Amino acid sequence: MGIGDAADRRTRASQLAYGAYYGGFLVLVLYNFFLFAIVRDRAIFYYLLYASSYGLYFAVHNGLTFQFLWPDSPQWANQALLVLLALALVFGLQFTRTFLGTGGFLPRLDKLAIALQVCALLALAASFFASYGVLIQPLALLTVVVTVLIIVMGTIGLFKGYRPARYFMLAWGMLLAGVLAYMLKVFGLLPHNMLTQNGFQAGSLLEMVLLSLALASRLRELRRQSRTDTLTKVPNRRSFDEILPLEFERARRGGNALALLVVDIDHFKQFNDRHGHARGDEVLKLVAERLRAGARRGDTVCRFGGEEFTVILPDADARAAQRIAEALRRGVEASASGEGNITISVGVACSRDAGIANVDDLFRAADAALYRAKDLGRNRVVHEGTTHAIADDALPSRAGA
Numbered sequence: 127m128g129i130g131d132a133a134d135r136r137t138r139a140s141q142l143a144y145g146a147y148y149g150g151f152l153v154l155v156l157y158n159f160f161l162f163a164i165v166r167d168r169a170i171f172y173y174l175l176y177a178s179s180y181g182l183y184f185a186v187h188n189g190l191t192f193q194f195l196w197p198d199s200p201q202w203a204n205q206a207l208l209v210l211l212a213l214a215l216v217f218g219l220q221f222t223r224t225f226l227g228t229g230g231f232l233p234r235l236d237k238l239a240i241a242l243q244v245c246a247l248l249a250l251a252a253s254f255f256a257s258y259g260v261l262i263q264p265l266a267l268l269t270v271v272v273t274v275l276i277i278v279m280g281t282i283g284l285f286k287g288y289r290p291a292r293y294f295m296l297a298w299g300m301l302l303a304g305v306l307a308y309m310l311k312v313f314g315l316l317p318h319n320m321l322t323q324n325g326f327q328a329g330s331l332l333e334m335v336l337l338s339l340a341l342a343s344r345l346r347e348l349r350r351q352s353r354t355d356t357l358t359k360v361p362n363r364r365s366f367d368e369i370l371p372l373e374f375e376r377a378r379r380g381g382n383a384l385a386l387l388v389v390d391i392d393h394f395k396q397f398n399d400r401h402g403h404a405r406g407d408e409v410l411k412l413v414a415e416r417l418r419a420g421a422r423r424g425d426t427v428c429r430f431g432g433e434e435f436t437v438i439l440p441d442a443d444a445r446a447a448q449r450i451a452e453a454l455r456r457g458v459e460a461s462a463s464g465e466g467n468i469t470i471s472v473g474v475a476c477s478r479d480a481g482i483a484n485v486d487d488l489f490r491a492a493d494a495a496l497y498r499a500k501d502l503g504r505n506r507v508v509h510e511g512t513t514h515a516i517a518d519d520a521l522p523s524r525a526g527a
Contacts, residue, residue: 147327151181154334158341167348169224170341176217177334183210184327204258211265212250215272216243221337222276225294225344226283235279242272273302290343297336304329355429357407358414366428366436373426373440374485377477384477385447387437388492389417389454392469392504394433409468413458420457422450436492444476444509451507459505469505471496479510 155177162170186206219239223229228236249265277298283291307325310316353365361369370386377384391397391413398406410433417427417435426438437454439447451472458470473496475488482488491510499508 147331148181148185150331151177151334154338155181158338161341165345167341167345169221169344172217172221172224173337173341176214176221177337179210179213179217180330180334183207183214184330186210187326205253208253208258208261208265209250211269212246212253215246215269216250218276219243219246219272222279222294225340226279226288226291228279228283231286232279232282235275235282239275239279242268242275246272273298289347290340293336293340293343297333297340300332300336301329304332355414358411358429360414360418360435361426361428363428363430365426366430366438369426369428370436370438370489371485373438374477374488377440382441383443384488385439385442385444385450386475386488386492387439387447387451387454388430388473388489388496389413389435389437390471390496390500391433392471392500412461413468413470416457416461417454420450420454425450442476443478444474447474447476448507448509455505455507471499471504472507473497473499474507474509476509 155174158170158174158177162174186203219242223236223239226232228239245268246265249261249268253261277295280291280295280298284295304325304327307316307329309325311318311325353361353368355362373384376382391409394406394409397409410429414427414429414435417437421427421437422439424440428436428438430436437450439450442450451474455470455472458468461468473492473494475482475491475495477488479491482491495508495510498510499506502508
């Protein structure tokens, strides 16, 4: 009875482990399937293929597929191990290449990854002709090489500052830790218990969870990049179109003022033609840096397009906005470029100005003020309805965040 009870307890523990693993696996697959249906990101699609092939590989390895799906096909059970392992290598590499974008910054390693994918596909095709005993060793060696390559590419991505690579590397670390625990148990260096016996499954489940977090981090990073100007690193037109209506509505509900500055670099086209686009790019970056340095905390500097920038000023009436704009103008003018001084013209509008009923009115008023500043000779600040530059002693009290 004692031996039978112990065997029964081991069976229940094993079933519990399988239930936890495959239940968690199924939840992750369904979650990422619905996520893919919404965002249509290729990395999620390849993650689904990798997770599915890897999960099915473990189901074959544990004998569950033989028990429930093909009990009368022992030959296919062995071949399925080769097929699913080869598919896991192909899709794991494809997911890594897409997730990290290795084609852009690691072209040689990316080509090596493609070559290894071809090798895995050849092994898959060979599995229909060669025996399990012939193919399992080459596939095992290929698995080791692929794992090393993935870790190397992830490490390089991490050192290059790609934020989602943190979760990516942690995920693969968990998988390797699970594999190591299982191997140490096999060699008698760790005790035989539920955790070490199921080290492969525990490590792979943790890997899948962390890769899901990596995908979420990647989506956040892509969203941030899609709303950031690649040259100047300030929010772009898309961000401006999202932020300004929100700030306008917040100001309206709170009974506060909201001001908008529209900024244009004076004679930028001529500067570009004379000194080239590389120098022009440096000027754009310099102006963006000066605007950010001179803005208050809570203000938003955006690159609107070309040589135009905008500055959204919450809780600023027309007078405060003009003071801030003048400080920004002076800050840019004081920054020497190698080819002479840079100046800007600034149009100012406030939500409390007459005729401002919505966001479009606010922008049109600031844009009209900018063109008025240009008509008056540039290098000045103009508020809609005024035709004079701000006095030199009118400095902002909160500039220089």
